[in-house]
Amino acid sequence: MSPAPLIEMRGITKSFGAVKANEAVDLSVAPGEILGLLGENGAGKTTLMNVLFGAYAPDAGEILIQGRPVRIISSADALAAGIGMVHQHFHLAPRLTVLENLLIGIPGKSGRIDRAGGLARLAEIGRQHGLTLDPDLPVSTLSVGEQQRLEIVKALFRGARLLILDEPTAVLAPSEVDGLFSALRSMAAQGLGIIFISHKLNEVRALTHRCTVLRHGRVAGRVDDPANTTSAAMAQLMCGHEIVPPARGPSTPGAAVLTLDGISTSKHAGTVLRDVSLAVRAGEILGIAGVSGNGQRALAEVISGVRAPDAGRMTIAGQKVSRFSPREVQALGLGRIPEDRMTTGLVTNLPLADSMVLPRIGTAAFSAKGLLKPDAIRAFAEEQIKAYDIRCPGPMTRAGALSGGNLQKALLARELAFDPKVLIVSQPTRGLDIGAARFIHEKFLDMRAKGCGIIVIGEDLEELLVLCDHIAVMYEGRIVGTLDSADATIGRLGLLMTGAEGHG
């Protein structure tokens, strides 16, 4: 690669209390280079990038830009040094327009916002990299892909020469990923440096020129030729041991444990369901694929009894659901793991034990005569913490203090302890590292073998292909096709997800 790196981080060390998030990390990016930054959750990727972007000051180490040492202690410093970052959760103001989001923090012209200059610059960036946006639309009307494009344009707008992207593909449909990659390649071809953070090894192999792998805050290894390195080898670098994908053995599905027949919703905000019919049999895993916002949330809410449909029929274990309340569907044998662990999954400010019994708080197991049985609750939580290896100081720990992987284990434990006949999960491994995801997957396959029917709503197609027997694709509130996972490919699913194959 080029002799003078665009940016170089040397010996970066950053501790939070007793925890060393980064220890003596070296990293460099040359102009025109796309560097993959790999690592499990908690490996220190985000901390390292926050040091580079000025959110944290490192305890030791230095940052050099084109060979010159620089001091970056705020975002403003980072921007001035030509570093732009596209965060995983976008930093946009939804009610302001595209142009206003671009012009924030940019000095005006004679005291006024420089609208003409902004428009010209936006058009220029659009021409250079094929990143076009309507300047006067409010950001809230943009799709997730467009919002991400705006974040990238925002960085370029500020003259970024190094662009950091934190898990940029997690929110995109496969077709949008191609668009992102071609834009990134175009930027690299024009001499920009790019740091691409991702969990998805196939994407890293397709896009990056070089990789740095972090583990426990240190550099675990570097990969000089990602395209010709196997995903297994990279995964091993990340985890420190070999990762075997879970094997989904053959199963003999039994009777349908969950059926939806012509379910439609209209009343609520968000995408509505249109005439959705599906069935999950005992001992079967059904995947629901789709770009987020195509009715998956409404589907999960109807099945969990949070939202009543306007039309259609639903049965659980052969019994018709009549009232659509969470208590009713739970009594019929449904377990659910909601999409957002922190807001609908559990109560972050209460002890973990309370969250773990929350859906069954009124049952005889945990209360009697209108009073809670604290000992029973505590004992249940302790038992599950042991069984699922939930890493926490104890059942009375505040739930919000646990890591994502441990929270997901806790939610899983809470449902599986009651042997549900059917389980609905949304984005089961989002934000989890390979080890934790592996654990969750194994539990699902165990349940499948025991005759539980499982619905997995997800955006990660690879995960669905590994896990599911069938995959149904949602587009604009409808099921537009159902594929046997043996016949399904990412390409076919991707086409269905964009509505291209029509109604299958």
Place this chain on the structure above:
Amino acid sequence: MSVVLEQIFQVGFLAAIIRIATPLAFATLGEMFSERAGVLNLGIEGIMLLCAMTGFTETSLSGNLWLGVMVAVLTGMLMGALHALFTVVLGLSQHVCGIGVTLFSSGLAYFLYRLIFGQQSVPPSIKGFQTLPIPVLSDIPVLGPAVFNQFTLVYMAIIAIPLAAFVLYRTPWGLSVRMVGENPRAADSAGVSVIATRFQAVILGGALMGLAGAFLSMAQFNAFTFGVVSGRGWVAIALVVFGRWDPWRSAGAALLFAFVDALQLRMQASGLGHIPYEAFLMLPFIFTIVAMAFMSRNAVAPSALLKPFRREER
């Protein structure tokens, strides 16, 4: 009834609306700037009272009206800075601190007033602002005497509305204010200081509240009494919501409230004497409640309102 209506809609009626709307417009714009930056300022009622007191005191001691206005504005900025220190820098609860600022400011106003003026049988008064007719414009029939024969502070309020809209929508600082009120993290990652921007917006808000207080004690009543603000600060908070956090709409809301208030004053004075005057006094507030009930349903507050910003938290 027609006699009553005639009495109500005299030429002076329009002028009264404008006069009543002036302190409300200042206060509403001040609260709006603060809230657009994400900081609810419940200190407004007490800040207005304290500013009315300090402005009045300065003028009655020095005899200089504009010096009094300056002192009132400075007092407002200082109290704004106090509120910002608690809520923006220290990240404390905006509700609790706001109420604290109101109680503190009110108490301070009473205390200082007694300390300086003592207990007098006739409350001291000043020679307040006199109306300043604007040549040519004040000769326009109806509109001229109503709008262009007013106090200078009224003209300032009229100018403040488009100026506030310009600052908020057309300047980089105004964009920063809107951004820190919607998504402070976005502003921070764009290199804008959330703390500084919020601080400035709350202080600007305090200055406007100071003008509102000054108007009450130095143009409208020419004296300081403990009831000089009498809920106008709370009304301004409602008017910000009613005006959907927009300078033009907020000013419109202030005018509408002033219209109802002027109307009830006329009704009190008119031949409807068999109704207790307290019933009329209620009208503007009933109007506010009803208007809020209808309007605030689709009002969308700045997303980051009430949320303190700490960079390390995610």
